[in-house]
Amino acid sequence: SAVISQKPSRDICQRGTSLTIQCQVDSQVTMMFWYRQQPGQSLTLIATANQGSEATYESGFVIDKFPISRPNLTFSTLTVSNMSPEDSSIYLCSVERGRGTDTQYFGPGTRLTVL
Amino acid sequence: KNQVEQSPQSLIILEGKNCTLQCNYTVSPFSNLRWYKQDTGRGPVSLTIMTFSENTKSNGRYTATLDADTKQSSLHITASQLSDSASYICVVSAVSGTYKYIFGTGTRLKVLA
Numbered sequence: 001s002a003v004i005s006q007k008p009s010r011d012i013c014q015r016g017t018s019l020t021i022q023c024q025v026d027s028q029v030t031m032m033f034w035y036r037q038q039p040g041q042s043l044t045l046i047a048t049a050n051q052g053s054e055a056t057y058e059s060g061f062v063i064d065k066f067p068i069s070r071p072n073l074t075f076s077t078l079t080v081s082n083m084s085p086e087d088s089s090i091y092l093c094s095v096e097r098g099r100g101t102d103t104q105y106f107g108p109g110t111r112l113t114v115l
Numbered sequence: 116k117n118q119v120e121q122s123p124q125s126l127i128i129l130e131g132k133n134c135t136l137q138c139n140y141t142v143s144p145f146s147n148l149r150w151y152k153q154d155t156g157r158g159p160v161s162l163t164i165m166t167f168s169e170n171t172k173s174n175g176r177y178t179a180t181l182d183a184d185t186k187q188s189s190l191h192i193t194a195s196q197l198s199d200s201a202s203y204i205c206v207v208s209a210v211s212g213t214y215k216y217i218f219g220t221g222t223r224l225k226v227l228a
Contacts, residue, residue, distance in 0.1 A: 004158075041220065042204060042218040042219060042220045042221050043159070043204070043218050044218075045216065092158050092159075094158070103161045103164060104149070104161065104216075105161070106158030106159045106160070107158050108156075108157055108158050109156070109157070109158050111156075
């Protein structure tokens with residue numbers, strides 16, 4: 001298994017500001033992902049956080065808006081930049097030890113409200 | 116187009132009763148199908164993972180079935196408990212060079228005393 005913590009657990013931010021969300025895993029993992037879950041919706045993959053290289057973004061998500069860092073195999077950050085109310089959502093970090101065939105573990109999520 | 120559809124959208128049952136949630140998918144090439152439970156305000160937790168060759172898999176009172184021919188899966192909950200109140204999400208994994216996860220919109224289950 002994998003135990004994942006996220007900071008902050010929730011935040012209320014002003015329009016135009018940026019927020020950095022941290023994801024810490026209790027052991028080394030190969031794959032780390034960032035998801036967004038809007039109210040009443042299912043999860044949407046933002047990007048795959050690659051250790052030592054640039055993240056791989058899904059269609060509709062760009063690095064300027066959601067810069068991601070992954071300095072090692074247990075830690076990653078997601079920044080939501082120049083926020084607008086449309087960015088209000090839950091942001092979840094998830095990890096997987098083996099790609100595609102292993103259990104995917106999710107963090108508790110960061111609930112972001114943008115005013 | 117890869118899609119995962121779940122039904123019903125929401126469900127209310129009495130404690131102790133059984134229920135079945137449905138998942139239909141059009142995902143190719145298929146790798147595996149997962150069911151997750153997501154409590155309010157928490158991240159999803161894996162219940163089962165099934166590959167193409169598996170027809171059924173159990174995790175306590177949760178039993179998932181998979182019919183790869185009709186591209187349907189179900190999650191059966193036996194003797195429901197109040198703690199089963201949650202959203203249940205079906206996720207299908209496709210593999211074409213890289214893995215891709217297609218998420219259903221979930222079924223919101225409410226168990227009443």
